[in-house]
Amino acid sequence: MSNPRNPRVIVALDFAEAEQALALVDRLHPALCRVKIGKELFTAAGPQLVESIMRQGFDVFLDLKFHDIPNTVASACRAAAKLGVWMLNVHALGGRKMLLAARDAIPPGETRLIAVTLLTSLGQEDLDEIGLNGNPGETVQRLALLAHDCGLDGVVCSALEARQLRNRISDAFCLVTPGIRPADTAANEQKRVATPREAIENGSDYLVIGRPITQARDPIAVLQRLNNEIMDDRQ
Numbered sequence: 001m002s003n004p005r006n007p008r009v010i011v012a013l014d015f016a017e018a019e020q021a022l023a024l025v026d027r028l029h030p031a032l033c034r035v036k037i038g039k040e041l042f043t044a045a046g047p048q049l050v051e052s053i054m055r056q057g058f059d060v061f062l063d064l065k066f067h068d069i070p071n072t073v074a075s076a077c078r079a080a081a082k083l084g085v086w087m088l089n090v091h092a093l094g095g096r097k098m099l100l101a102a103r104d105a106i107p108p109g110e111t112r113l114i115a116v117t118l119l120t121s122l123g124q125e126d127l128d129e130i131g132l133n134g135n136p137g138e139t140v141q142r143l144a145l146l147a148h149d150c151g152l153d154g155v156v157c158s159a160l161e162a163r164q165l166r167n168r169i170s171d172a173f174c175l176v177t178p179g180i181r182p183a184d185t186a187a188n189e190q191k192r193v194a195t196p197r198e199a200i201e202n203g204s205d206y207l208v209i210g211r212p213i214t215q216a217r218d219p220i221a222v223l224q225r226l227n228n229e230i231m232d233d234r235q
Helices: 018-025 039-045 047-055 070-082 096-105 124-130 136-149 159-168 196-202 219-230
Strands: 009-012 034-037 060-066 087-091 112-116 154-156 174-177 206-209
Touching (some): 018 047, 034 047, 039 047, 047 060, 070 087, 096 112, 136 154, 159 196
Parallel strands (some): 009 206, 034 060, 174 206
């Protein structure tokens, strides 16, 4: 089992209604995981759900990927931090001024502020179509270095880019990895995926995992198996 003071699995609560999310949370344990609330669930259930889940002892990653003009993003980050969430994110494609405004809105040492680099659903053909230069790995590295330079606490990146980032940026910079699929599950819509063990070996700090846990008959058993799989000397 992973260190109960620092669970590395973040369960993605990708549900349409609060009742579904709470039903799953009741079957989990904060010593085994943190949870992620994204746009669909937050839009449906609002801050009240975030507060309810935190009252049960869970750290919440509020995954809303703020991306707007700097002042608007700063205000949104400030409001999210007041909820007491463990972590929230902005989109690195918002640029330096936006990232700096977000950082100024949340003093270091409080809510963790990270940046999305490139969605794990995007591949080379997608980058070509929207006009981003370079391959996915180069784009992620460029955006991650920008986020680091702006003082953010970390980035969201795929496990395929984590090793290169870890070699260039200190261990204090947090790497949060979605697109995690245990070896016996399908990749679904994700294109840049890895197993939990591969992600940890590549330098990821936290793993965002959804369906393999949320659709399991016994979510706790799956969490325990995953935590055993990713246990290493860095905890």
